[in-house]
Amino acid sequence: MDIFRVLTRGAAINKKAAGVSKGNSVDYSKIGASNTPSSERQEHQMTKELDFFRNKKIVRKVEDLKKKESEEVKDESDEEDQEIKNENDDTTDNMDIGPKITNKMEAAALRKSYKGNLTGEDIPLPIGSFEDLITRFSFDKRLLNNLIENHFTEPTPIQCEAISTTLNNRDLLACAPTGSGKTLAFLIPLLQQIINDKESFGLKGLIISPTKELANQIFIECIKLSNRIFLDKKRPLQVALLSKSLSMKLKNKIISDKKYDLIISTPLRLIDVMKSESLDLSNLKNIIFDEADKLFDKTFVEQSDAILGLCQTKNLRKSMFSATIPSSVEEIAHSIMLDPIRIIIGHKEAANSNIEQKLVYCGNEEGKLIAIRQLVQEGEFKPPIIIFLESITRAKALYHELMYDRMNVDVIHAERTPTQREKIIERFKSGELWCLICTDVLARGIDFKGVNLVINYDVPRTAQAYVHRIGRTGRGGRSGKSVTFYTKLDSTAIKPVINVMKQSGCEVSGWMDKISKMTKKEKQQLKRGKGKEERKQISTVPRADRLKRVRKQEMIEGSKRRKYKAEHKETEAHEQD
Numbered sequence: 142m143d144i145f146r147v148l149t150r151g152a153a154i155n156k157k158a159a160g161v162s163k164g165n166s167v168d169y170s171k172i173g174a175s176n177t178p179s180s181e182r183q184e185h186q187m188t189k190e191l192d193f194f195r196n197k198k199i200v201r202k203v204e205d206l207k208k209k210e211s212e213e214v215k216d217e218s219d220e221e222d223q224e225i226k227n228e229n230d231d232t233t234d235n236m237d238i239g240p241k242i243t244n245k246m247e248a249a250a251l252r253k254s255y256k257g258n259l260t261g262e263d264i265p266l267p268i269g270s271f272e273d274l275i276t277r278f279s280f281d282k283r284l285l286n287n288l289i290e291n292h293f294t295e296p297t298p299i300q301c302e303a304i305s306t307t308l309n310n311r312d313l314l315a316c317a318p319t320g321s322g323k324t325l326a327f328l329i330p331l332l333q334q335i336i337n338d339k340e341s342f343g344l345k346g347l348i349i350s351p352t353k354e355l356a357n358q359i360f361i362e363c364i365k366l367s368n369r370i371f372l373d374k375k376r377p378l379q380v381a382l383l384s385k386s387l388s389m390k391l392k393n394k395i396i397s398d399k400k401y402d403l404i405i406s407t408p409l410r411l412i413d414v415m416k417s418e419s420l421d422l423s424n425l426k427n428i429i430f431d432e433a434d435k436l437f438d439k440t441f442v443e444q445s446d447a448i449l450g451l452c453q454t455k456n457l458r459k460s461m462f463s464a465t466i467p468s469s470v471e472e473i474a475h476s477i478m479l480d481p482i483r484i485i486i487g488h489k490e491a492a493n494s495n496i497e498q499k500l501v502y503c504g505n506e507e508g509k510l511i512a513i514r515q516l517v518q519e520g521e522f523k524p525p526i527i528i529f530l531e532s533i534t535r536a537k538a539l540y541h542e543l544m545y546d547r548m549n550v551d552v553i554h555a556e557r558t559p560t561q562r563e564k565i566i567e568r569f570k571s572g573e574l575w576c577l578i579c580t581d582v583l584a585r586g587i588d589f590k591g592v593n594l595v596i597n598y599d600v601p602r603t604a605q606a607y608v609h610r611i612g613r614t615g616r617g618g619r620s621g622k623s624v625t626f627y628t629k630l631d632s633t634a635i636k637p638v639i640n641v642m643k644q645s646g647c648e649v650s651g652w653m654d655k656i657s658k659m660t661k662k663e664k665q666q667l668k669r670g671k672g673k674e675e676r677k678q679i680s681t682v683p684r685a686d687r688l689k690r691v692r693k694q695e696m697i698e699g700s701k702r703r704k705y706k707a708e709h710k711e712t713e714a715h716e717q718d
């Protein structure tokens with residue numbers, strides 16, 4: 142237990158040192174600060190933050206390429222260059238001009254640098270910079286300003302491809318690593334298309350997300366980007382998150398069915414509103430499925446299908462985004478889309494390369510708690526940390542175990558109320574909470590910027606679940622670590638994890654490589670969740686101590702009950718008087 146005491150001793154972060162101001166998030170880089178001078182550190186952090194997949198390197202590469210080309214025709218072009226520069230200055234109001242992709246050769250060099258693989262008919266050229274959008278797509282300058290104000294100065298690889306594909310009105314299936322900016326990759330072109338379509342009124346875009354938390358996060362990003370944008374003098378671009386209260390207002394006609402240009406929702410709530418005909422869908426042009434493989438797996442496929450069935454507009458453009466797109470989902474995509482373009486950045490089904498992945502053999506359940514202690518001892522347990530477990534019961538059990546050790550920890554699972562979930566997420570984001578225990582409800586999409594470590598206390602059921610879980614770290618160009626615990630019960634379940642590690646370029650030892658091959662029977666077993674023995678309960682505390690704990694808890698509750706009764710009696714006596 143002493144190790145935990147050491148860990149929890151500092152539970153009150155020195156908020157000033159950690160870069161917390163009221164209402165702001167923590168700059169986790171400042172916790173446990175190094176000797177680097179702070180200005181230098183901040184600059185380094187900033188550059189790294191914005192330098193997605195070494196984007197600056199990509200930009201330089203394309204610029205080198207252009208330079209090489211221009212050197213060949215240097216003699217005749219000196220004056221001409223000056224003219225082009227002046228022209229560009231005019232079109233962008235003296236904004237810094239980023240690189241432009243003007244031909245297939247430049248596009249190929251750019252794609253090679255970020256391992257972009259595109260298939261489909263007539264693939265459009267990617268964009269090389271956000272400014273590139275102005276000349277090619279008459280991009281809205283207010284939207285560009287909002288991007289820059291929010292420190293989005295260079296597009297990430299998925300943004301280079303998806304923005305241009307969408308603005309060319311193409312259906313799209315996009316797969317890019319976790320934390321690589323897929324949200325803006327669909328939001329930016331969607332907002333531009335809504336701006337372009339200012340003549341028509343009513344709903345033009347729908348974004349579907351599998352969880353409320355993710356829908357809320359997309360909504361917040363969208364509000365940042367659509368800030369101060371008006372479709373005409375009096376009409377701001379209206380975005381809504383389909384909450385319970387909004388859906389009631391729409392159903393009771395308190396709010397017009399034409400009020401919103403864009404709605405973000407989870408599937409069931411949207412279907413409910415659509416079925417009650419409380420939304421005018423006649424102008425709907427775009428539908429986006431975020432975390433598409435989840436939305437088209439067996440839990441959600443009927444709902445997603447129902448939504449598509451209720452959207453009857455002609456030429457509805459469809460997009461699907463995820464960090465993992467299995468072939469079954471690709472098949473669905475091709476059956477519902479028209480001439481889609483398929484964009485894969487990096488390796489399909491691989492984890493983000495910024496994440497250092499590790500496996501730890503724990504023998505049995507007791508070994509897992511010991512392994513956590515070892516991480517603490519070795520200085521690897523650096524907050525903020527997320528710990529994933531396979532069930533609500535196990536998440537609760539680990540929470541109680543770590544709480545008992547006075548660790549700064551909380552738990553999120555489907556049984557917690559939306560308000561509780563919101564509050565915990567806020568505390569975790571602000572740095573007040575150091576360690577978040579959860580089930581897979583938080584495995585997808587949620588963007589906690591500075592997570593240092595993800596622990597898979599239980600081996601995830603699929604390769605996709607693994608990629609998304611560990612993807613809560615190593616986001617936005619930062620580095621991160623993941624540790625997956627396994628026991629002798631996990632000899633089959635660990636194989637997909639090893640395969641993802643191999644795909645992601647991690648060093649995998651000989652024995653791991655050997656055991657990673659799966660038989661057909663094992664694959665089927667895993668798919669059906671069979672062949673798995675029940676895990677033992679979580680706890681290393683001896684039975685006697687556990688009984689003591691239960692008795693103590695009962696005593697506290699008994700005392701609370703007695704106090705309540707006494708107070709109640711007093712009130713009754715007063716009332717009778």
Ligand SMILES: Nc1ncnc2c1ncn2[C@@H]1O[C@H](COP(=O)(O)OP(=O)(O)OP(=O)(O)O)[C@@H](O)[C@H]1O
Nearest residue numbers: 293295296297319320321322323324464586588617
């Ligand atoms: N062009 C950009 N420049 C700098 N930061 C960016 C850029 N685009 C996105 N980001 C930041 O990168 C982080 C991750 O983005 P996002 O949440 O969209 O990832 P994602 O690819 O959707 O991940 P996941 O697969 O886990 O859902 C966010 O904090 C976002 O603000």
